[in-house]
Each structure stands twice: as C-alpha cells, then as structure tokens.
Amino acid sequence: MIKKSMDILDVYSWTNNFGKQIIGCFIENIYFTGFYWLIKIRCSGKGKSYLKIEPSIRLHISNIEPLEKKIDKFSSFMRKHIRGARIIDVKQLGWERIIELHVKSRKNEYILINEILPRGFLVLTNEKYSILYANRFQELRDRIIKRGNKYTPPPGRIDLLKLDDTKLLELLREGKDLVRGIVKGWGLPGYIAEELIYRAGLYEKKNYKIDMVEETDLYTLIHMLEKIINEALNGKGYLVKLDNKPHIYTSYEPKLYKELYDVSVEKYDKLNHVLDIYYSEYEKRIYYEQRTIKQRILIEKIKKNIDKQQKIIKKYIEESEKYKEFSRTLVTNYNLLEKILECVNKTRKTSGWDKIVENCPNIVKYYKDKGTVIVKFNEYEIPIDIRLNAWNNILRYKKLSGELLKKAKKAEEALRELERSLEEAxxxxxxxxxxTEIGIKPRLWYERFHWMITSEGFLVIAGRDIDQNELIVKKYMEPHDIFLHADIHGAPATVIKTHNRMPSQKSIKEAAVIAACYSKAWKEGFGAIDVFWVYANQVSKTPPSGEYLPKGAFMIYGKKNYVKTKLELAIGIEENCDPIYGLYQKIIVGPEELVANKSIVYAVIVPGDIGIGEVAGKLIRSFHKKLEDHAIGITKNELMYRLPGRSRIIGIKRGKTPLITGC
Known part of the structure; x- marks a missing residue:
C-alpha cells in the first residue's frame, strides 16, 4: 500500500460527488477509534452509515465497522455540540486537501474541518470559524490552532481550476524536468504526474528538462490535466492491486498502471467504495500494529533471554568439560602430584612461598592468599589447593564438573521453557x-434490525422496537413480501423479502423462529408460541372508520396462517471469504438446522435467567474452546446485540461449515 492519503483529485471527486450525498443527513453519534474519528450519520431513505475522518489521511463514508469504538475528549466535545445536528453543506476549501462539513444544530451552526495534509488538523469551529476544539492545539510559524483563535488554513496552493494555459505553462517551468515541473509547479503527486506524461505520449521524455520539450507537447500535457480533472469529477474509483493486494487507488483510470505494469486494475462505480476497501486494509494493519506492540516487545525480550541462556549453557558445559579434563590429567599424573604437594608444603615451611616455583617441579604460579599453586601438566595449567591431598584435589574437580553439568541441565530446562514461551508469544x-483481519467487516443495511438469511436465501428482517416495526412495514415491506408476527402483544414486525419469489413452508417456519424468539414470549419464559403469517397486501396502517391505530400497530385483513414455533434459538459464527473485504466473521441466528449448516461453531439457547452479558461471555469462551487454535473475530458486544434476552445455554456444537484457512 504505497498511497498514504487522499490526493487532491480524490478530495475534489469525493466532495463533489459523495459529500453532496450526505447533505441533509443527521449526526447520531461520534466515536474515537484510536487513530480516527467515527461519525454515525442517519440519512433519510438511506439508513445509517459512518463517516470516517482521519486528519492527514482521509474522509469517506463507510459501511465497515471498526474493531473498537471509544470516547476521547474531542469526541465527547463534539457529542455535546453537534450530536443531533444536520449536515447542511460539504465543501472543499479552494484547491486544497481540506474538507469542511457545515452542520446546524437547533441553536447554532458549526464547521468541522478535516485537513488531509501532512501533520493536518481536525478542527471544530463556530459559523465564524472561531476554533472551539481540535485534535491537537499548536502554535505554528504561519498560524495558531488554539481555542478562540480564528481558523486559518496553511498557506495555500494555486487553484489549478482558475488558471489559464499560459499560467499553467509558466508554473510547469518551475521544475527541473517534466515530472518535477508537474509536482512542484502544479502541486500534484508523482504518480499523477507520470500518468499525465504517459497520456500525453511523453513518457520517454519524463526526465527531460522543460526547455527540451516542444511547446505543443506541453500544451498537450495541459489538455491531459483538464481531462483527468474532469474524469475525477465522474466519481468513479479504480483499485490497483499488486500480488492481489491493494497497492494504490485513483479517481481516474490509471492507464499507466494498466498498460505498463504487471498489476490488476479493478473499476468501481463509486470512488467512495474504493476508499472503503483500501482503508479497511489500512485499518487492519494499524490495528494489528497497535495490538501487537506488547507482544512484539515480549518476543524480543524472550529472544534476548534465549540468547543469554544459550551462552550460559555453553559456558557451563565448557567449564564442566575443562574440570573433567583437569581431574583426568591429575589422575594420570597422580604420583607426580603427590610429590609436588609434598615439595610445596616442605618448601613453604623451610624457605617460604617465594621459593616454591624455583624448588618444586611443574609449578608456574602461586597464590599465597588463596593457598593455591598453578601446576602445568601438558597444555593445562591447573590450580591445586595445597590444603588438600592429591586425591581430594582430584575429587574437587570431579565435583565441580558434575555441579556445572547439573547447572547446564537446569539451564537447558529453562531454555526449553523460554522456547515454549517464544512459540506461544x-x-x-x-x-x-x-x-484483526477477520474482525473488520462490512455492515449491511439490514443489520440494524433482527435479521436472518433462510436456507433458501430469503432475507428476513424484524424490528427491534416500535420505530423499527413502523419503518419495516412502511418502507421495506413490498407487495409480494410475507409478514409474520408472534401471537402476543410485544413482538417484532417480521418480513420475508421475497423479490417476487414464493418461499416454501421451510423458509416460513425458519422466519417464524425470529418472530417468536425476539418477542415478549422469550422474556416471559414461554416454551412455544403461535406465529401467524400473511401476505404483505393483507397488512394495512389504515384503521377501520372511527378507530385509531397507535404507532407500531397494524391491521391484518383476511386469513391468517399459523405456525406453532418452539422458543429455541441457535446462534453461531459464520465465516465469509469476500473478494472485496477478504475473510471476516459474522454472527448468525435462526433454527438449529439452518445455523448448523452455515456456521463453524454455534450454541443453542432457550429462555432462562442468565443475563445477556454473562451469556455472551460464556459463548465467547465456549466458542474459543470448541475451535481450539482457530481465531475468532467476534466480540462480546456483538453477541449481546443478537441475544433475545435472559437465556440459558443448552448446547455448544461445531458447525458443518469447514474452517477457512486461506482467503
């Protein structure tokens, strides 16, 4: 991934296409993920999505859930001021990599400014650009980012859109050669410079000095600049892959990469989609680096300890062998050793220590304070304790050799333990x-509801509350769909999306499990309940004359079809290998047979008295145990979101879907 941030064409394209699409949307919440801010937005007729804002890097709409969401001081401040506000405008500041989100709350207007520049800022100001908060406060040479100060952007680049050909040509001459002329004079990155030169048919002259290039060729280059800017305005995106991994993305067709390099180029209708794909890989890398810092430090520490331990073992073994040789040499020269000791003790008493080397054979040194003499036998110089007899000197070295060998063995045990620790780390x-790789996943539109895909491939959605019940019936239910409802007050409006196909009784019975298990019957501890189903055209929000229908209530006309449904829900983990998002895991729910066929591991639960937090925790631990070393990218919170209420686990089983080891 060589592209670190959105370039000027990306910003221009995104602001003019996708920025306009979020005007009118409402800000529901703000989070911090550790390296970027996440704004949850709700758009009329489009549902909810995220704005991912990272100073110096990017700003785009995303359907991919981050691995973690938290609140920092800035997100807390933004919640206080702009949560609930409506986005009233999105604009690019001049020809800069700066995007402004203008929002309006009930009382005030605010501007959230994201600088996609090196060491860029994220700044919240009032409508007069007075700074209220920023991701960091700093006094710079050319501006001050502090509370109360007026926001001023960094010294700007020239607006290429407002320049005529003569001025563009003049700027081009600022560079030493063609590439640097575009980079320095027009302020474009090197890969765009090379693309322009390639399109102009001047690729072989890219390192030529400007005055060596024909003026007509330079005007062709200017024409290509205009063309590529207009191309970016179309809003399409291109993803360049090297070895099947994202390498770079562009808002124009990368003909240079396509025709000269051994890469694949994927075209998408929307640049925003490309941004989401590219930065999901980037997020995985950042999360991985953050999450493995302690582990990397631990691995380095263990490696150093292993190296140290190996040196200790080597030293113990070498010294043990040395003392073993000493004892063998002394045994071989036993008679001579006795004579040497006799001579040393006699000389010490009659003539003193100073005469020992002179009078006694094989002695090269002595240490009066230690009571030892150094005796040379062949290549060895062996310290001999004069307080011991010959045999005890031999035994001393045998003992030392054995003790060091024992130490070496203990050190080897410690080494093996360190090696095990290293392998575990x-x-x-x-x-x-x-x-990390499987934890980042796309969030689809229906996942805000209770949902399930039947064994025949029909999508089932059910409301989580009265508002969602109303929304499902009014907006998402179509004439050919099937409506289900548990025969109890306090149940979700459940819809099978048929797309003009008629589901079999099997799919209807599977959908009935969702209607039953997420109803009040679960909280009441029922064992089973009747669920009725009707066609969508039998459901109406129009009450009989003179009557009133409260929010979330509906009239059903005609025959109801009943399905006796057991309150037993399977909840499992499904693995997906997606050509765009790669490998990821999702929680699926439904009847046991359905979940077993689609999951790698699952549990069966019934109404009980254990809180959802405790149940989710037990499920996570049980799933880990069942899958052994296979990674799980599901969190406790995700499981809690899918549980119907207080429950009891009656079984944990391996699913029938094989584990995905490569994607």
Missing amino acids: VNKKQLIQRR
Whole structure:
C-alpha cells in the first residue's frame, strides 16, 4: 500500500460527488477509534452509515465497522455540540486537501474541518470559524490552532481550476524536468504526474528538462490535466492491486498502471467504495500494529533471554568439560602430584612461598592468599589447593564438573521453557493478526434490525422496537413480501423479502423462529408460541372508520396462517471469504438446522435467567474452546446485540461449515 492519503483529485471527486450525498443527513453519534474519528450519520431513505475522518489521511463514508469504538475528549466535545445536528453543506476549501462539513444544530451552526495534509488538523469551529476544539492545539510559524483563535488554513496552493494555459505553462517551468515541473509547479503527486506524461505520449521524455520539450507537447500535457480533472469529477474509483493486494487507488483510470505494469486494475462505480476497501486494509494493519506492540516487545525480550541462556549453557558445559579434563590429567599424573604437594608444603615451611616455583617441579604460579599453586601438566595449567591431598584435589574437580553439568541441565530446562514461551508469544501474535483481519467487516443495511438469511436465501428482517416495526412495514415491506408476527402483544414486525419469489413452508417456519424468539414470549419464559403469517397486501396502517391505530400497530385483513414455533434459538459464527473485504466473521441466528449448516461453531439457547452479558461471555469462551487454535473475530458486544434476552445455554456444537484457512 504505497498511497498514504487522499490526493487532491480524490478530495475534489469525493466532495463533489459523495459529500453532496450526505447533505441533509443527521449526526447520531461520534466515536474515537484510536487513530480516527467515527461519525454515525442517519440519512433519510438511506439508513445509517459512518463517516470516517482521519486528519492527514482521509474522509469517506463507510459501511465497515471498526474493531473498537471509544470516547476521547474531542469526541465527547463534539457529542455535546453537534450530536443531533444536520449536515447542511460539504465543501472543499479552494484547491486544497481540506474538507469542511457545515452542520446546524437547533441553536447554532458549526464547521468541522478535516485537513488531509501532512501533520493536518481536525478542527471544530463556530459559523465564524472561531476554533472551539481540535485534535491537537499548536502554535505554528504561519498560524495558531488554539481555542478562540480564528481558523486559518496553511498557506495555500494555486487553484489549478482558475488558471489559464499560459499560467499553467509558466508554473510547469518551475521544475527541473517534466515530472518535477508537474509536482512542484502544479502541486500534484508523482504518480499523477507520470500518468499525465504517459497520456500525453511523453513518457520517454519524463526526465527531460522543460526547455527540451516542444511547446505543443506541453500544451498537450495541459489538455491531459483538464481531462483527468474532469474524469475525477465522474466519481468513479479504480483499485490497483499488486500480488492481489491493494497497492494504490485513483479517481481516474490509471492507464499507466494498466498498460505498463504487471498489476490488476479493478473499476468501481463509486470512488467512495474504493476508499472503503483500501482503508479497511489500512485499518487492519494499524490495528494489528497497535495490538501487537506488547507482544512484539515480549518476543524480543524472550529472544534476548534465549540468547543469554544459550551462552550460559555453553559456558557451563565448557567449564564442566575443562574440570573433567583437569581431574583426568591429575589422575594420570597422580604420583607426580603427590610429590609436588609434598615439595610445596616442605618448601613453604623451610624457605617460604617465594621459593616454591624455583624448588618444586611443574609449578608456574602461586597464590599465597588463596593457598593455591598453578601446576602445568601438558597444555593445562591447573590450580591445586595445597590444603588438600592429591586425591581430594582430584575429587574437587570431579565435583565441580558434575555441579556445572547439573547447572547446564537446569539451564537447558529453562531454555526449553523460554522456547515454549517464544512459540506461544509468536502464535499469539499470529492469532492477534488473524483476529484483526477477520474482525473488520462490512455492515449491511439490514443489520440494524433482527435479521436472518433462510436456507433458501430469503432475507428476513424484524424490528427491534416500535420505530423499527413502523419503518419495516412502511418502507421495506413490498407487495409480494410475507409478514409474520408472534401471537402476543410485544413482538417484532417480521418480513420475508421475497423479490417476487414464493418461499416454501421451510423458509416460513425458519422466519417464524425470529418472530417468536425476539418477542415478549422469550422474556416471559414461554416454551412455544403461535406465529401467524400473511401476505404483505393483507397488512394495512389504515384503521377501520372511527378507530385509531397507535404507532407500531397494524391491521391484518383476511386469513391468517399459523405456525406453532418452539422458543429455541441457535446462534453461531459464520465465516465469509469476500473478494472485496477478504475473510471476516459474522454472527448468525435462526433454527438449529439452518445455523448448523452455515456456521463453524454455534450454541443453542432457550429462555432462562442468565443475563445477556454473562451469556455472551460464556459463548465467547465456549466458542474459543470448541475451535481450539482457530481465531475468532467476534466480540462480546456483538453477541449481546443478537441475544433475545435472559437465556440459558443448552448446547455448544461445531458447525458443518469447514474452517477457512486461506482467503
């Protein structure tokens, strides 16, 4: 991934296409993920999505859930001022990589400014650009980013859109050669410069000095600039892949990469979609680096300890062998050793220590304070304790050799333990990597509801509350769909999306499990309940004359078809290998047979008295145990979101879907 941030063409394209699409949307909440801010927005007729805002890097709409959401001081401040506000405008500041979100709350207007520049800021100001908060406060040479100060952008680049050909040509001459002329004079990155030169048919002259290039060719280059800017305005996106991994993305067709390099180029109708794909890979890398810092430090520490331990073992073994040779040499020269000791003790008493080397054979040194002499036998110089007899000197070295050998063996045991620790640490690091990779996943429109895909491929959605019940019936239910409802007050409006196909009784019975298990019957501890189903055209929001229908209530006309449904829900983990998002895991729910066929592991639950937090925790632990070393990218919160209420686990089983080991 060589592209670190959105370039000027990306910003121009995104602002003019996708920025306009979020005008009128409402800000529901703001979070911080550790390296970027996440704004949850709700758009009329489009549902909810996220704005991912990272100073210096990007701003785009996303359907991909981050691995973690938290609140920092800035997100807390934004919640206080702009949560609930409506986005009234999105604009690019001049020809800069700066995007302004203008929002209006009940009382005030605010501007959230994201600088997609090196060391860029994220700044919240009032409508007069007075700074209220920023991702950091700093006094710079050319501006001050502090509370109360007026926001001023960094010294700007020239607006290429407002320049005529003569001025563009003049700027081009600022560079030493063609590439640097575009980079320096027009302020475009090197890969766009090369694309322009390639399109102008001047690729072989890219390193030529400007005055060596024909003026007509330079005007062709200017024409290509205009063309590529207009191309970016179309809003399409291109993803360049090297070895099947995202390498770079563009808002124009990258003909240079397509025709000269051994890469694949994927075209998408929307640049925003490309941004989401590219930065999901970037997020995985950042999360992985953040989550493995401690593990990497631990691995390095263990490696150093292993190296240290190996040196200790080597030293113990070498010294043990040395003392073993000493004892063998002394045994071989036993008679001579006795004579040497006799001579040393006699000389010490009659003539003193100073005469020992002179009078006694094989002695090269002595240490009066230690009571030892150094005796040379062949290549060895062996310290001999004069207080011991010959045999005890030999035994001393045998004992020392044995003690060091024992120490070496203990050190080897410690080494093996360190090596085991290293293997565990490396495996854990790899597991974190895998969990990170599979933890980032796309969030689809229907996932805000209770949902399920039947064994025949029909989507089932059910409301989580009265508002969602109303929304499903009014907006998402179409004439050929099927409506289900548990025969109890306090149940979700459940709809099978048929797309003009008629589901079989099997799919209807599977959908009935959702209607039953997410109803009040679960909280009441029922064992089973009747669920009725009707066609969508039998459901109406129009009450009989003179009557009133409260919010979330509906009139059903005609025959009801009943399905006796057991309150038993399977909840499992499904793995997906997606050509765009890669490998990721999702929680699926439904009847046991359905979930077993689609999952890698699952549990069966019934109404009980254990809180959803405790149940979710038990499920996570049980799933880990069941899958052994296979990574799980599902969080406790995700499980809690899918549980119907207080429950009891009656079984944990492996699903019938094989584990995905490569994607």
